[in-house]
Amino acid sequence: MSKKISALTELDVDDVLDSDFFAIVNNGQTKKVTKESFISSGLQAIKDFYTYDFFHDDNIQVTSDAYEEIGRLTTPSRSAGTYTVTNSMLYSYDNTNRSAFFRFSLDGGVNWTEIRKEPKDNADKLPESYTTTIVTTGAKIFDIIIQAKTEDVTDALTVYKLDIMLEKKK
Secondary structure, X not given: OEEEEEOOOEEEEEOOOOOOEEEEEEOOEEEEEEHHHHHHHHHHHHHHHOOEEEEEEEEEXXXXXXXXXXXXXXXXXXXXXXXXXXXXXXXXXXXXXXXXXXXXEOEOXXXXXXXXXOOOOOOOOEEEEEEEEEEEXXXXXXXXXXXXXXXXXXXXXXXXXXXXXXXXXX
């Protein structure tokens, strides 16, 4: 009995239901494996492939004119691959003549990307989003930091919602 299973790569599987062993043909090479080891390694492969990490916080108040951390996502070691990092927030700033400042680090604070926004109306709730791709060739611990500050200590910045997401794409 021969069955064909489609997944990320095409596999030919012989006698899957009737035997403790079966052959896998992948990229022209045949390997004899037990059902148990196939299921175990398959589950690990799925776990490695579909990695998703998330940070969320609500109602963060910032009144300092020096950067302060408002969110951080630090992961356990993740396998090599292509990852998408997205952060998004909804905020308001109470001064239309000065700016709110945000900065993002993907490497634990070594390098920063800074964004400066001046609202046109202090009642506005403004969205801010930043997405980038990271390709790793080996295991990696991700340390993603978001910081914020006001232009003046008399100003108030309110971050209503803050999300940081890390998702493995391949």
